[in-house]
Amino acid sequence: MNDERRLSKLASFFAFCLFPFALATGCQQKMADQPAHRPYEQSKMFAHGQSARPLANGVIHRGQLLSDDPMLTWLTPKGKAPEHNEAYKFWVQSKTKPTTDPVTNQPIPPISASEAEGMLAQKPQAGSPNDIANFVDTVPFEMNEAHLKRGQLLYNAACAECHGAAGHGNGKIPERGFLRPPSYHVDPDGLKKDWSKMIVQPTSTVAYDFTGNPQGTSRGFYKYGLTVPLKEVPIGYIYQVITWGYGGMASHETQIPKAEDRWKVASYVRTLQLSQAFDATKLTAAQREALDHPGKKSDAKPEEHK
Numbered sequence: 001m002n003d004e005r006r007l008s009k010l011a012s013f014f015a016f017c018l019f020p021f022a023l024a025t026g027c028q029q030k031m032a033d034q035p036a037h038r039p040y041e042q043s044k045m046f047a048h049g050q051s052a053r054p055l056a057n058g059v060i061h062r063g064q065l066l067s068d069d070p071m072l073t074w075l076t077p078k079g080k081a082p083e084h085n086e087a088y089k090f091w092v093q094s095k096t097k098p099t100t101d102p103v104t105n106q107p108i109p110p111i112s113a114s115e116a117e118g119m120l121a122q123k124p125q126a127g128s129p130n131d132i133a134n135f136v137d138t139v140p141f142e143m144n145e146a147h148l149k150r151g152q153l154l155y156n157a158a159c160a161e162c163h164g165a166a167g168h169g170n171g172k173i174p175e176r177g178f179l180r181p182p183s184y185h186v187d188p189d190g191l192k193k194d195w196s197k198m199i200v201q202p203t204s205t206v207a208y209d210f211t212g213n214p215q216g217t218s219r220g221f222y223k224y225g226l227t228v229p230l231k232e233v234p235i236g237y238i239y240q241v242i243t244w245g246y247g248g249m250a251s252h253e254t255q256i257p258k259a260e261d262r263w264k265v266a267s268y269v270r271t272l273q274l275s276q277a278f279d280a281t282k283l284t285a286a287q288r289e290a291l292d293h294p295g296k297k298s299d300a301k302p303e304e305h306k
């Protein structure tokens with residue numbers, strides 16, 4: 001074979017091998033360069049000069065919850081436009097907080113006159129816990145056992161590390177020095193276990209309850225002069241605390257992104273409150289047996305994350 005023939009053979013070999021690639025890149029170019037518009041690109045097609053039309057008023061994306069959807073509105077109309085209540089005014093105007101600190105017995109410093117004026121001049125924000133009527137007291141859908149089990153699963157994953165598995169405020173994180181959450185319970189047994197009032201070292205004079213409010217009561221409501229046990233706060237308030245956080249507790253909206261799941265956790269908190277104050281002698285023998293052998297109790301499984 002002379003050189004010329006060898007070269008031409010090589011050329012046709014390469015041409016043969018590379019042909020599919022040439023074809024593929026050709027196709028790719030054609031598909032990518034179609035005469036199509038990208039959204040909101042400049043265009044003469046419509047009078048407003050863009051390729052995509054603006055959304056018509058009131059358009060919502062698929063699956064979007066409306067702000068007045070009961071799944072999202074834990075606030076009553078009153079809660080959306082709160083006014084200062086009488087208890088708050090009294091609390092501020094009396095210029096003293098109601099109690100001395102129950103742990104240290106030290107007086108809580110009085111509020112100065114200018115501080116009191118400033119507090120009364122500020123309008124309460126939507127969702128201020130200055131009235132229990134600001135929050136809905138029912139869950140927007142019917143709870144079943146599987147929902148509560150899902151609430152339990154999420155509570156154990158996202159709340160128990162601080163609030164404790166039964167809600168006495170004795171989770172691992174406050175045990176290591178984090179601000180102690182209030183206990184969810186006010187029954188005598190619950191009070192005995194209320195961690196927020198216990199002092200780490202018996203000799204310490206540091207009160208771990210920073211607000212001086214009674215055991216098991218909401219710190220949020222207490223700031224507005226109201227003593228409301230957490231056992232009695234409307235369930236909408238528990239939902240708000242999970243969604244927005246409160247004081248030293250961060251929002252848990254990212255951890256529990258679905259509104260429906262946050263209602264399930266709030267309902268599980270209610271379940272815990274019932275569980276710690278229930279008179280066990282009222283249980284039937286069958287219920288007792290089911291509790292002693294929980295495996296047999298029910299077939300309900302926690303709902304899967306959809």
Ligand code: HEC
Binds near residue numbers: 160181221238250
């Ligand atoms: C990192 C620790 C931590 C986690 C996790 C946590 N909390 Fe809290 N929670 C706190 C602390 C601390 C407070 C008290 C805040 C304060 O006094 O400033 C609190 C307060 C509360 C209150 C009472 C608010 C009031 O008015 O007194 C509720 C109800 C509550 N948390 C529910 C929950 C639920 C439900 C979850 C799980 C979704 C959760 N928390 C997760 C630390 C936590």
